[in-house]
Amino acid sequence: MTVTTSTAPPPIPRAAGSFPLIGHALKMRDNLGFIASLRETGEPLIEIVLHPGTRTVVVQDPTLIHQMLKALGPSLDKGRLYDKMGQLLGDSVVTAVGRTHVRKRRQLQPAFAHTEITRYIDIMRAEVTAAVAAWKPGETLDVREVMVQLSLNMLTKTVFSGSLDEVTFRQLRSDLSVVMNGIGARVMLPDWVERLPLPFNRRFDRARAAIRATINSAVEDLQASGHGTGDMLSMLLRAVDEETGRPLTGDQICSEILTLAIAGTETTALVLSWILYELARHPEIEARVLAELEEVVGDRPVAFDDLTRLPYLNRVITETLRLHHPGWLVTRRTITETRLGEWTLPADTELAYCQHALHRDPELYPDPLTFDPERWQDDAQEPRPGAFLPFGEGKHKCMGDRLALAEMITAVATILRTVRLELAEGQVVQLVARTTVRPRTLQMTVRPRNG
Numbered sequence: 001m002t003v004t005t006s007t008a009p010p011p012i013p014r015a016a017g018s019f020p021l022i023g024h025a026l027k028m029r030d031n032l033g034f035i036a037s038l039r040e041t042g043e044p045l046i047e048i049v050l051h052p053g054t055r056t057v058v059v060q061d062p063t064l065i066h067q068m069l070k071a072l073g074p075s076l077d078k079g080r081l082y083d084k085m086g087q088l089l090g091d092s093v094v095t096a097v098g099r100t101h102v103r104k105r106r107q108l109q110p111a112f113a114h115t116e117i118t119r120y121i122d123i124m125r126a127e128v129t130a131a132v133a134a135w136k137p138g139e140t141l142d143v144r145e146v147m148v149q150l151s152l153n154m155l156t157k158t159v160f161s162g163s164l165d166e167v168t169f170r171q172l173r174s175d176l177s178v179v180m181n182g183i184g185a186r187v188m189l190p191d192w193v194e195r196l197p198l199p200f201n202r203r204f205d206r207a208r209a210a211i212r213a214t215i216n217s218a219v220e221d222l223q224a225s226g227h228g229t230g231d232m233l234s235m236l237l238r239a240v241d242e243e244t245g246r247p248l249t250g251d252q253i254c255s256e257i258l259t260l261a262i263a264g265t266e267t268t269a270l271v272l273s274w275i276l277y278e279l280a281r282h283p284e285i286e287a288r289v290l291a292e293l294e295e296v297v298g299d300r301p302v303a304f305d306d307l308t309r310l311p312y313l314n315r316v317i318t319e320t321l322r323l324h325h326p327g328w329l330v331t332r333r334t335i336t337e338t339r340l341g342e343w344t345l346p347a348d349t350e351l352a353y354c355q356h357a358l359h360r361d362p363e364l365y366p367d368p369l370t371f372d373p374e375r376w377q378d379d380a381q382e383p384r385p386g387a388f389l390p391f392g393e394g395k396h397k398c399m400g401d402r403l404a405l406a407e408m409i410t411a412v413a414t415i416l417r418t419v420r421l422e423l424a425e426g427q428v429v430q431l432v433a434r435t436t437v438r439p440r441t442l443q444m445t446v447r448p449r450n451g
Contacts, residue, residue, distance in 0.1 A: 009341075009342035009343050012043075012045045012046065012047050012057060012343060013041070013043055013046055013047065014046070014047045014048070014049075015027070015034075015038055015041075015046050015047065015048050015058075017034075018048070018049050023048070023049025023050060024048050024049050024050065025050075028050070031328070031433045032328060032356065032357075032431055032432075032433045032437065035058070035328065035329070035354045035356075035357050036354075036356075036357045036360070038058055038060065038357075039060055039357050039358075039361055043060060044059075044060055044061035044064055044341065045057050045058070045059055045060065045061075045064065045340075045341075045343060046058050046060065050350075054080075054350055055349055055350060056331075056350040056351070056352055057345065057349055057350070057351050057352070058351075058352050058353065058354070059340070059351055059352070059353045060353070060358075061341070061386075062358070062364065062383075062384055062385065062386030062387040063341070063384075063385070063386055064340055064341045064386070065353050065358070065386040065389070066385040066386030066393065067340060067341065067386075068332060068340060068351060068353070069332075069386070069389075069392065069393040069394040069396070070385075070393060070394040072332075072338060072340065073394035073395045073396060074098065074395055075335065075336070075338070076097070076332040076333060076334060076335065076338070076351070077097055077332065077333040077334075077335050078095065078097055078331065078332060078333065078396070079331030079332050079333040079350055079351070079352070080331060080333070080350065081187060081329070081330075081331045082094070082095045082331065083095075084186070084187045085183070085187060085259065085262070088183060088186055088187070088208075089179075089183075089208075089255055089258040089259050089262065090251065090252075090254065090255025090258065090259075091252075091255055092104070092255045092256045092258070092259035092260075093105050093107075093108055093256060093259070093399065094259045094260075094263050095259065101395065101396065102395070103241065103242060103243060104256075105395075105399060106242055107239040107240065107241060107242070107248065108236070108239060108256060108399065109399065110235055110238070110239065111232050111235040111236055111239070112399055112400055112402065112403055114402075116232070116235060117304065117402055117403055117406050118304040119230065120158045120232075120403065120406065121302070121303060121304045121406060121410055123154070123157050123158050123161050124154045124157075124158065124406065124407055124410045124411070125301055125302060125410050125414055126157075127150065127153045127154045127157055128150065128154070128410060128411045128414040128415065129414055129418075131146070131149075131150050131153070132414065132415055132418045132419060135419060135446045136446065137419075137446055137447060137448050138445065138446065138447075139445070139446045140424075140443050140444070140445050140446075141421070141443065141444055141445075141446060142441065142442070142443060143273045143276060143277070143421070143439075143442045143443065143444050144269065144270065144273045144438060144439055144441075144442050147269035147270070147272045147273045147276075148177075148180075148265065148266060148269040149177075150269070150272070150411065151264075151265045151266075151268045151269040151272065151407065152173060152176060152177060152180070152261070152265045152269075153173065154407055154411075155260070155261055155264060155265055156169065156172065156173050156176065156261075157169075158231065158232055158403075159231060159232040159233050159257055159260075160172070160218065160231055160232075160233055161229070161230070161231040162229025162230055162231050162234070163218045163221070163222060163229050163231055163233045163234070164214070164218060168214060171210070171214070172210075172211060172214050174207075175207040175208075175210045175211045175214070176207075176211060176258075176261050176265075178203055178204060178206075178207035179204060179207050179208050179211065179258065179261075179262070180261065180262055180265060180266060182200065182203070182204040182207075183262050183435065184434045184435035184436075185200070186204065187435060208258075211254065211258060212251070212254045215233075215250065215253060215254040215257060216250040216251070216254060218233060219233070219237065219250040219253055220250065222234060222237055223237065233253070233257075236248060236253050236256065236257075237253070260400065263398075263400075264400055264403075264404060266326070266435070266436055267326045267327070267404070267436060268404050268407050268408065270324070270326040270436060270437070270438055271317070271320055271321060271324065271326065271404075271408060272407075272408055272411055272412070273438075273439065273442055274320050274323075274324035274439075275316060275317065275320045275408070275412055276412075276415070276421050276444065277423070277429065277439075277442060277444075278316070278319075278320060278323075278324075278371045279316070279416070279421075280420075280421055280422060280423045280444060281371070281423065282371060285316065285371075285373065286416070288312055289312060289313050289316060289412070289416060290416060290417070292310055292311075292312045292313060293310070293313070293413055293416065293417060296309045296310055297413065301414075302409070302410055302413040302414065304406070306409075306413075307405065307406055307409050310409065310413075312373065313409060313412065313413070314376075314405075314409070315373035315374070315375075315376040315377070316373045316412075317405065317408055317409070317412075318373070318376045318390070319371060319372060319373045319375060319376060320371075321359075321390035322359045322365065322375075322388065322390070323359065323360070323368075323369070323371055324437070325355040325356050325359050325390065325437070326356075326436040326437050326438065327354070327355040327356060327436065327437070328354050328355070328356045328357075328433045328436070328437045329352045329353075329354055330352065330353055330354075330355065330392070331350060331351065331352045332350075332351040332352075333348065333349065333350050333351065334346070334347050334348065334349045334351070335347060353389075355389050355390075356433075356437050358387065358389070359388065359389075361387075364383065364384070364387045365383075391404075416449075417449065418449055419446050419447060419448060419449055420446075420447040420448070420449055421444040421445070421446060421447070422444060422445045422446075422447050423443075423444055424443060424444075424445065427443065429441070429442055
């Protein structure tokens, strides 16, 4: 008789540098460096302590990340980060899980359809053109701040292009900026901090309430008029809950728009900033992008059909999403006892993965810190599943990915053909990680394209 014995998997190790009560708080002062150092251990799973009493398992092996997001995706909660976002901004497709997420995603999908994005392109291009026209030759820009405002303008105009007068639009944009700037601190800080009567908290609460009031008023006006205005808000008003047959309420629409603004604006702005940075550092790559634009677009404005006819610019964007991904910790949480690879994880285990560190792993990407769009040629080897996650994966993959790519291509094509952005000689750009990975400062000088 043959007896077979099963070998138990090795225990999940805890990262070095944890202390009683504060866990890895000291290590997290350099959070990007700390998370990157975990990959050097070679461990597929490694435990860190971010909050007292909360176990967080960082998933590092691409195969396990793929399993977590695809096979296990529907059975996992989204974790503390998304819980907190839902508390602050309201329930939305970004924070929902399970059947609720599937239902919300189906409701909103028409607003991100091919035909709608085609209409949005003209709005986006007009916003970029107006922004670039205001830049003066020789002016030094804080590129991240400028791109955040540009991205916010593009989004807000796309959502409300026909639904708000100019004064209301400017106030809404200002209120959204306040909430965007404040959300990161609120997500990361303990809950009791937001209840303190601090000026920061009062500004945030006022702006959030004003946004809800503005959107609810716009919804009521559109409903009373009985016809749409061709913007995304009109599309959301036509969305119907497949279970109840009812349209979205003003509060539900507000939560979706707020979350879209927070989740989409900052990330798109950061990728745009890094594209401009890398093109300034690599004039030969910039020249190839310009040559492709000249060949495909010529002197006319960039249009929706051009988006798939610019393969080199698309490779530049893809390489930027690899080298400079703005996501540093994406979370999930087990609802029940869950099997991940060889390991069985108890309920309420926080899981996390880091796109920024994953995309810079030399085991996955040779010479990972080199900006090389040629990695993504058609005949290049595809990254293994779970190794490249520009917009996530599985049922929770970003539903606005095509809209974001349309924004990026439209913005880059419009900016490059008008001006050159020049890096100051010797400028060292440092990375910081808050809710996103961003440059501490990124200053560039405006030069005429033919100057």
